[in-house]
Amino acid sequence: MTSTATSLSHSDVLIVGAGPAGLSLAISLAQAGFTATVVEQQPQAALADPAPDGREIALTHPSRATLQRLGTWALLASHETGAIRTAQVHDGPLGQHSALQLDARRAGHDALGFIVPNHALRRTAHAVAAQTPGVRIVTGAQVTRVATLATHAELEYRLPSDPAARPGIYSATPPTERLQAPLLVAADSRFSATRRQLGIGARMTDFGRTVIVCRMHHALPHGGVAHECFGYERTLAILPLPDAVDTLDATDSAGSRHLCSVVVTAGAADAAALMALPACEFAAQVQAQFRGRLGPMQLDGERHAYPLVAVYADRFAAHRCALLGDAAVGMHPVTAHGYNLGLAGVERLTTALQTARRRGRDIGDSRVLAAYARAHHHHAWPIYEGTNAIVRLYTDARPLPRLLRQLVLQGARRLPPLQAAIVGQLTGKPPGWIQALAAGRNPAPLQKT
Numbered sequence: 001m002t003s004t005a006t007s008l009s010h011s012d013v014l015i016v017g018a019g020p021a022g023l024s025l026a027i028s029l030a031q032a033g034f035t036a037t038v039v040e041q042q043p044q045a046a047l048a049d050p051a052p053d054g055r056e057i058a059l060t061h062p063s064r065a066t067l068q069r070l071g072t073w074a075l076l077a078s079h080e081t082g083a084i085r086t087a088q089v090h091d092g093p094l095g096q097h098s099a100l101q102l103d104a105r106r107a108g109h110d111a112l113g114f115i116v117p118n119h120a121l122r123r124t125a126h127a128v129a130a131q132t133p134g135v136r137i138v139t140g141a142q143v144t145r146v147a148t149l150a151t152h153a154e155l156e157y158r159l160p161s162d163p164a165a166r167p168g169i170y171s172a173t174p175p176t177e178r179l180q181a182p183l184l185v186a187a188d189s190r191f192s193a194t195r196r197q198l199g200i201g202a203r204m205t206d207f208g209r210t211v212i213v214c215r216m217h218h219a220l221p222h223g224g225v226a227h228e229c230f231g232y233e234r235t236l237a238i239l240p241l242p243d244a245v246d247t248l249d250a251t252d253s254a255g256s257r258h259l260c261s262v263v264v265t266a267g268a269a270d271a272a273a274l275m276a277l278p279a280c281e282f283a284a285q286v287q288a289q290f291r292g293r294l295g296p297m298q299l300d301g302e303r304h305a306y307p308l309v310a311v312y313a314d315r316f317a318a319h320r321c322a323l324l325g326d327a328a329v330g331m332h333p334v335t336a337h338g339y340n341l342g343l344a345g346v347e348r349l350t351t352a353l354q355t356a357r358r359r360g361r362d363i364g365d366s367r368v369l370a371a372y373a374r375a376h377h378h379h380a381w382p383i384y385e386g387t388n389a390i391v392r393l394y395t396d397a398r399p400l401p402r403l404l405r406q407l408v409l410q411g412a413r414r415l416p417p418l419q420a421a422i423v424g425q426l427t428g429k430p431p432g433w434i435q436a437l438a439a440g441r442n443p444a445p446l447q448k449t
Contacts, residue, residue: 011035011136012363013353014155014181016143017188018047020118021325021342023125023137025185027070028350030134033357037136037179038129039157044139047126054213054304055118056239056261058084063343064114072124080120082242083111085224094229094291112226115239115261121339144176146184146197148320153184153364182364184321185349190311190330198321205310205388210271211333212264214303215241216283217257219295229289234270236289237263244300259300262286263333265308275305308332312384316376317369322349329380332387341380348375 013029015022018040026036040047059067067073089100104112129135141157148154161174186194195202222240229236239261264286266274274282279299287297311330316323325342352372353363361368 011037011179011181012183013037014039014153014179014184015324016146016155016184016186016194017192017325017327018042018126018129018137018139019187019189019325020121020125020339021346022185022187023122023129024066024070024072024343025187025324025346025349026135026137027072027125027129027132028346029353030132031070032350032354033134034353034363035134035136037138037181039138039141039143039155039179041142042139044137047122047137047139048130050119050122052117052119052301054215054302056115056213056241057118057121057339058239059114059116060340061109061113063340066343066347067121070125071128072121075124075127076116076120079242079244080116082115082240083224084113084115084226084240085111087112087226087228090227090229093231094289094293099227111224115241138177141177143188143194146186146194146321148184148198148318152180152182153320155179155184182320182362183353183369185324186321186327187324188327190309190326192323192327195313195323195327198318200318200321200323201314203312203314207308207310207332207391208268209265209308210268210305211308212262212266212271212274212303212305214262215259215300216262216286216297217244217259217300218297219258220293221258222260222294227290231289233266234289235263235265236286237261237265238290238294239263257300258294260294268307271305275303310384310388312380316373317366319366319369320364322369322372324349328376329384331384332391337383337387341376341383344379345372345376348372348379 012034013026013036015026015036015038018038022038022040026038029036064073085104087102089102102112104110126137130137138157140159142159143155143157145156146154156176156178158174158176184194184198186192186198188194190202222238224240226240227236227238229238241259241261243256244259245256264271264274274285277285282303283297283299287294290297309330310332311326313323313328316328324345326338328345329338329341331338331341349372352368352375355371356363356365356368
């Protein structure tokens with residue numbers, strides 16, 4: 001049976017990918033008076049109630065403000081939002097050298113940032129988007145084709161065939177549905193198939209390492225302190241989470257457990273061995289690397305492993321198309337800026353389209369989208385390159401890089417302006433001189449629209 005395009009649906013923007021970035025864009029655009037259609041391969045049930053995936057997302061102050069504006073922050077449960085008050089950066093075995101201390105109060109904030117489970121961000125984004133007028137979500141859809149034409153962008157997809165609806169017909173190919181709009185946005189992961197179909201390449205950095213994420217409970221309180229421990233073989237991050245409240249007995253007397261998020265970065269073989277360990281042995285290794293600072297630790301839930309690949313697209317926009325979220329920039333998690341960049345992209349793209357509409361211009365015109373591409377590149381490029389430089393420096397066990405790491409940390413401890421700059425990047429509110437430096441020294445954009 002030959003598939004044919006059977007329908008034509010119109011909206012202002014087509015978005016491929018119903019992750020938090022894609023859904024946040026749809027909500028933002030609808031609040032600005034645009035209509036958006038989101039096309040997603042996962043079924044509706046997986047979007048409405050996503051399973052925990054081990055990832056905890058560190059959010060900056062501007063990111064929290066964006067989620068508050070969109071209405072998703074209000075749907076997070078109290079146990080799903082934690083605050084990072086201070087951070088400590090350790091080089092080598094814990095306690096061998098003095099740690100770099102980063103305190104939110106130096107920047108006039110109560111917290112460096114906020115930490116929320118990834119599945120909670122996904123759930124709340126879908127909950128708001130599903131109830132927002134002007135947003136349509138197509139789930140269980142396999143995108144088969146995207147194209148940008150002179151007058152519009154096109155997207156074709158298929159829904160799963162339903163043998164029960166056509167008894168006796170098991171080989172029938174489901175019909176192709178076609179959508180069109182002035183603009184198409186790819187927001188379908190750092191390995192975006194949509195980006196490739198649009199003919200946009202990307203620089204990929206495969207670190208040859210794997211990140212293991214999980215939750216652990218521990219005997220001693222964490223005090224809202226995050227730790228980044230750069231070991232020479234493994235990197236360990238400890239992120240503070242809200243205490244878990246448990247019902248202990250039939251009388252409903254309750255107790256609390258101290259919780260943290262653990263992120264271990266290791267070589268592929270070492271990571272595979274860690275994943276194969278019994279839960280108690282894995283917990284013992286984490287506890288030992290952290291020198292028992294939180295007392296006895298135990299695994300809380302499952303471990304999840306992800307290959308570590310960073311991505312930077314050659315262009316963030318072209319005629320009738322734009323990239324958002326990980327499809328534009330897929331970050332190494334060490335500086336926790338991945339989703340923050342995605343939300344910054346939501347704000348910038350919404351602003352660019354609003355400006356175009358106010359001026360009576362076509363929202364899919366390459367010159368309109370170039371403003372978004374330039375602004376997002378200027379913001380993302382220093383963070384992306386800086387993060388990769390940190391990763392290379394702090395995973396190199398040779399003597400010279402070890403010495404350089406210590407010089408960097410010692411310098412940061414003795415230079416308050418440098419500490420302020422680091423804290424500013426973590427909070428999402430860098431000092432003015434850093435912003436000017438980034439704007440003045442940023443390389444020419446890769447984007448050619």
